[in-house]
Amino acid sequence: MNKELSYEKISDVCDINPYSVNDDSFDEKNIKYITISDMNAGYYDEKEEIDIEDSPSRAKRVIKEGCSVVSTVGVENRYYFYAESTPDNLVCTTGTVVFKPTNRDELLPEYLYYCVTSSNFYAELEKRETGTTIPSVNLSEIKSIKIPVPSIEKQKQLSELLRDIDNKIRLNRELSELLEDTAQKIYKSWFEEYEPYELEDDKNIPDKFTEKKLGDILSLEYGSNLPKKERIDGEYPVYGSNGINGSHNSYEVEGPNIIVGRKGTIGTVNLSFDNFWPIDTTYYVDEIEDYELYYIKHLLESLNLTELNEDSAVPGLNRNTAYQQNIIYPDEESIKKYNNIVSEFYSKKKIIKEENKNIKNLLDYLSPLLLNGDIHIEENEDEIKAP
Numbered sequence: 001m002n003k004e005l006s007y008e009k010i011s012d013v014c015d016i017n018p019y020s021v022n023d024d025s026f027d028e029k030n031i032k033y034i035t036i037s038d039m040n041a042g043y044y045d046e047k048e049e050i051d052i053e054d055s056p057s058r059a060k061r062v063i064k065e066g067c068s069v070v071s072t073v074g075v076e077n078r079y080y081f082y083a084e085s086t087p088d089n090l091v092c093t094t095g096t097v098v099f100k101p102t103n104r105d106e107l108l109p110e111y112l113y114y115c116v117t118s119s120n121f122y123a124e125l126e127k128r129e130t131g132t133t134i135p136s137v138n139l140s141e142i143k144s145i146k147i148p149v150p151s152i153e154k155q156k157q158l159s160e161l162l163r164d165i166d167n168k169i170r171l172n173r174e175l176s177e178l179l180e181d182t183a184q185k186i187y188k189s190w191f192e193e194y195e196p197y198e199l200e201d202d203k204n205i206p207d208k209f210t211e212k213k214l215g216d217i218l219s220l221e222y223g224s225n226l227p228k229k230e231r232i233d234g235e236y237p238v239y240g241s242n243g244i245n246g247s248h249n250s251y252e253v254e255g256p257n258i259i260v261g262r263k264g265t266i267g268t269v270n271l272s273f274d275n276f277w278p279i280d281t282t283y284y285v286d287e288i289e290d291y292e293l294y295y296i297k298h299l300l301e302s303l304n305l306t307e308l309n310e311d312s313a314v315p316g317l318n319r320n321t322a323y324q325q326n327i328i329y330p331d332e333e334s335i336k337k338y339n340n341i342v343s344e345f346y347s348k349k350k351i352i353k354e355e356n357k358n359i360k361n362l363l364d365y366l367s368p369l370l371l372n373g374d375i376h377i378e379e380n381e382d383e384i385k386a387p
Helices: 109-116 119-127 152-191 290-302 319-323 332-371
Strands: 006-009 014-016 030-034 059-062 068-071 080-082 090-093 096-101 146-149 210-213 220-222 236-240 243-248 257-261 269-272 282-285 326-329
Touching (some): 109 146, 152 332
Antiparallel strands (some): 068 080, 220 282, 257 282
C-alpha cells in the first residue's frame, strides 16, 4: 500500500445496499429485474418490465444513479455494472451488493466503481468467499475491505483515464452486438418468415424445406464434471450453463461448437470458437458440421429452450424434450449460403472479442496500480509514470 494514500473501510465511506423495494418511497408497480445471469463485466442485459407482484423474493435491491453493483455469488466470474443513469424501477437480486458514496464531496461514484471492480478488490472478495456448491461472500465480510481514497482532484483524473479505456471496450461490445443482431435478423427473414423463397401451396413452407424434429438433425451430449478445486488456470475456457465461468489447462471438446445450458440457467446458447471444457450443467452439440454452425446456433436460440424446464427444484432441460421440438429444416444449399454470409460477422466478432480481452487485461493491470498510487499521471501530460 502507498503510505501517502488514505485507505478507508468501504463501510465507512459508502452506503451499502442503500435502497430497497420495501422502502416507503418505492411505489413502482412494474420493475425491470436484473439477475446475476443478466450481468456481465461492466454492463447488464436490458430486461422487459414485470409486475412486482410476480417478481421473485430475491428482487429487493433498488438501483439508482451513481450506484455500483457487484455480484456476491461466484465472484471469480466478475459480474458487475455502474448505474450511470437508470430507470426508476431497476431492481437487482439479493445476490449482489450495491455501493453508493456516503458523501460525493469526498468520494466520487465513478471512482468508487473502479475501486470495487479492480483486481485488488476482487482478490479481497475471493479470499472471503465461502461455500462449495454455490460460493458467495457475506456482506459482513465485504464491509471490512479497505479502498484507497485520494483527493477529489486525483479521483477525477483517474476516473477519466479508466473511463476512456472502458469506453473502447463498450464501443467494441456495441459493434459486436450489432453484428449479432444482424445475423439474427437474416436468420429470421430466411428461416422463419421465408422472405427470399416461394412457398409450397399445400404446406406453406419453401420448396426443399422439410418438417422435422430437433432430434433428427443434432445430438446434445453431456458436459463433464470439473470442480473448481480441480481446475488449473489455463488457455481453455470452462463453460457453465450461463457461459464462461473459468479456465483450465486442458479441454474436452474441440471448437468451434455450441454449448446449451442444462441445469440452473437452462436453454442458454453459447458459441465457442476455441477448444473448451463444458461442465456437467451443460450440453454441447455432437459432431456439428462447419457449414451448420451459425444456422444451428440461431435455430437453438429461436426454440425458446429456456421455457422447457422440467425440474421444480433446480431448473433443468431434458434433452429428450428438446429433441421433440418441431422445426422446419432448410435444404443444405440455403444453410451454406446463410453461413457464408454471417461467417464474416462472426470473424469480426472474434477479432473484437480478442481485442476487448487484451484491453480488459490492460485495465486489470493498470487500475490497481493507479488507484494505489504505484504509478501516477503527470499533470498536463499524457504520460503515466512510476513515482
